[in-house]
Amino acid sequence: MxxxxxxxxxxxxxxxxxxxxxxxxxxxxxxxxxxxxxxxxxxxxxxxxxxxxxxxxxxxxxxxxxxxxxxxxxxxxxxxxxxxxxxxxxxxxxxxxxxxxxxxxxxxxxxxxxxxxxxxxxxxRHTYRGPLMAAVVSPLVLEQLNAAARAEGAELRWLDQYAETQLKRILHAADYLDLHDEDRLTERGRWIGGDRTRDGVPQAALGPLPARSAIVRDLAAGFDHHARSSAVFETNPRIAVLTTAADDPVAWTRAGMALQHLLLIATSYDLTVSFLNQAVEYAQLRSHVQELVGRSPRPQLILRAGYPAQTAAETxxxxxxxxxxxxxxxxxxxxxxxxxxx
Ligand SMILES: Cc1cc2nc3c(=O)[nH]c(=O)nc-3n(C[C@H](O)[C@H](O)[C@H](O)COP(=O)(O)O)c2cc1C
Missing domain, CATH: 3.40.109.10 (NADH Oxidase)
Structure with missing residues (x-):
């Protein structure tokens, strides 16, 4: 060209x-x-x-x-x-x-x-879907991620143990819906897995399958797991919900700026992030996620953060x-x- x-x-x-x-x-x-x-x-x-x-x-x-x-x-x-x-x-x-x-x-x-x-x-910066190390993330670093989200007009809300337990239930329900929606499965099949050179998520970037139940989204759930390795995942990752005050296309765009700002700060500390968005992709479940973070903030994304135990693959x-x-x-x-x- x-x-x-x-x-x-x-x-x-x-x-x-x-x-x-x-x-x-x-x-x-x-x-x-x-x-x-x-x-x-x-x-x-x-x-x-x-x-x-x-x-x-x-x-x-x-x-x-x-x-x-x-x-x-x-x-x-x-x-x-x-x-x-x-x-x-x-x-x-x-x-x-x-x-x-x-x-x-x-x-x-x-x-x-x-x-x-x-x-x-x-x-x-890469999305990392593998297991995390047990190392605790310093509150000072978490505060820098919060500040990055705030600088773009969003908020990062870290879940306590009670909220995480509730979230697990919501994620479980979302995973079930995901597996039983033909249109969504067909669409995902077009973008996920295999060798890819221009777009989509190649198999190498999907990360291992959890050997035991874990809080991680398997983007290839419902598809052939041939040649995927497995690994034991951490039991208690740090999970945060990125929220905005409004819930419209302008707010979504602002949430994207906040996401990228905090991801780049996270990367500067060698922290990695993956997504648990299945729970916000369904309107009926999003309202449950909203209850976990208070009445008015609108949940946009759910993030799992920590230090990677393996290397992230590129897309x-x-x-x-x-x-x-x-x-x-x-x-x-x-x-x-x-x-x-x-
Ligand atoms: C709005 C948004 C939603 C995403 N949702 C998910 C998700 O639910 N599960 C997941 O594993 N990755 C999710 N991702 C990560 C993308 O798959 C990833 O950004 C993309 O494959 C490019 O790879 P990279 O982030 O390593 O550059 C999401 C990313 C964005 C920006």
Whole structure:
């Protein structure tokens, strides 16, 4: 693919760094539901309708969270390159496919934002589904994860033992529903398992099967477990629910930014995270999860955190050029204004 590029704000190398870094974000089933558009100083994160999960993510919550995570990576990378940034979520009613608009402001020779220092963690972060070590996570580190979520307008609520016991029941119910929904199983089969070079979750990244009952989501539940090893999992992982005050696409996008912010902080401490989202994917169970965290916070994701006992496997990514929609050098004052006002 030949890229015509004459943007005066970013060199071609910087553009590559920016867009390829954005694509390293986590997304449900590694669908990578994003496209990017760069117009002068404006970088748009767009929804790719061809990469959604209509059966498993009917509302679009998880897809939006992925877009928010990609937007956070853009902010980290822009900060590393010295740009100040402002952003708007759902900036343009005439362009509903634009989930986040990031405006690259003035450029400084020194780092403009502390999040730029997280750039080195982008490639080190992986979802880890294997057993965790028994080592206790320091409250100081947990507080840093909380602060990262808060910085993006979300909250991380750590479950106590009672809530964890309740959650196990909810997860059990969700696993049952998951196994008996043909549409969801068919959809998952398209994205999970096997060897993969562009998207989806390859078998190597699924982690071992738990030798005994464990709090971990097996993404390949219901499929052939041929050639999967097994391992004994920890008995009491730290579990947190990521919540937001509202429950709409803007809140989901913010939750994605919060997720990626806290995941990168976690990575900087060699902590790994995996997901127990089956309990929030079903509306009837989500209300039970909500009861575990209080009346008003809206649960978006359930995270299992700890120090990995094994190595996390990588998942593939699309070539960055294929996620880039267009490169336009026009300057649109209206777009810039929308970003500055946000
Ligand atoms: C919104 C969202 C939901 C996810 N849900 C799950 C899940 O329920 N179970 C799971 O094992 N992984 C889940 N993941 C992790 C993705 O599978 C993972 O991000 C993707 O495969 C890319 O791999 P990586 O995170 O190692 O880069 C989720 C990720 C996101 C962003």
């Amino acid at each position: 030949v890229i015509r590029y004459d943007n005066p704000v970013l060199s071609q190398d910087e553009l590559r760094i920016l867009i390829s870094s954005a694509g390293l974000a986590p997304s449900m089933h590694n669908t990578q539901p994003w496209r990017f558009e760069v117009t002068g100083r404006v970088v748009d994160v767009l929804l790719d309708e061809d990469r959604t999960l209509p059966a498993e993510d009917r509302s679009g919550r998880m897809t939006r969270i992925g877009l928010g995570a990609a937007a956070f990576n853009l902010r980290v990378t822009a900060a590393m390159l010295g740009f100040e940034t402002t952003l708007a979520v759902d900036p343009d009613p005439d362009r509903p496919d634009v989930a986040v608009r990031i405006f690259l402001g003035s450029r400084r020779p020194t780092a403009t934002s502390p999040i730029g220092s997280l750039y080195g963690e982008l490639r080190r 593939p990514r699309l070539p960055w050029q294929q996620t880039l929609d267009s490169l336009v050098d026009d300057w649109h004052p209206g777009i810039v204004q929308a970003c500055s006002d946000a």
